[in-house]
Amino acid sequence: MIPSGVEIYVALEPVDMRLSFDRLAGLAKEQSGYEARCGALFIFFGKRRDSLKVLFFDGSGMAIFYKRLDRGVFKLPEAPSKATRHVEIDDAALEALLDGIDVDTTRAARPKVH
Numbered sequence: 001m002i003p004s005g006v007e008i009y010v011a012l013e014p015v016d017m018r019l020s021f022d023r024l025a026g027l028a029k030e031q032s033g034y035e036a037r038c039g040a041l042f043i044f045f046g047k048r049r050d051s052l053k054v055l056f057f058d059g060s061g062m063a064i065f066y067k068r069l070d071r072g073v074f075k076l077p078e079a080p081s082k083a084t085r086h087v088e089i090d091d092a093a094l095e096a097l098l099d100g101i102d103v104d105t106t107r108a109a110r111p112k113v114h
Contacts, residue, residue, distance in 0.1 A: 007040035008094050009086050012079050014047040021062045024055045031085045036062060041094070049073040072100060 009032045015024070024044060025036035034040055037057040044053045050073050054065040074097060077087045089097070 004091060006091065007034075008043065008089050008091065009034070009040060010043040010077055010089055011045070011086050012076060013085060014049070015044045017046040017051050017053065019044075021055070021064065024053065024064070025062065028055060043094070043097075045074060045076065049076065067098065069100065074100070
C-alpha cells in the first residue's frame with residue numbers, strides 16, 4: 001500500500017484533528033520544510049494520541065488518511081532533542097506505527113533527525 005522509498009515525516013507536536021487539507025499542508029511546510037505536494041507522507045497525531053492523519057499528494061490532489069484506535073494510543077517515535085519538531089521514518093516503521101507497534105523498538109524505525 002505504501003510506495004517503496006517514499007519519505008515519511010512524523011510531526012511530534014499534537015494537532016487539532018479537526019484540521020483539514022490546507023492547514024495540515026501549512027503545518028507540513030512549517031515543521032518539515034517540504035511542500036505537501038512533494039510526494040512525501042506527513043503524519044499528524046491528535047492530543048490524546050488515539051488518532052492520526054496522514055496527508056499526501058496522490059498525483060491528482062491532496063488526500064487524507066484518518067485512523068482512530070478503538071483502544072490504546074499510537075506510540076510516537078522519540079525526538080532526539082527537545083527542539084526536534086519532526087522525525088523521518090521509513091515505510092516499515094510506518095506500517096508498524098499504523099498497526100500499533102512501538103516504532104522505537106523496531107529495527108527499521110531509526111528516525112532521521114531534521
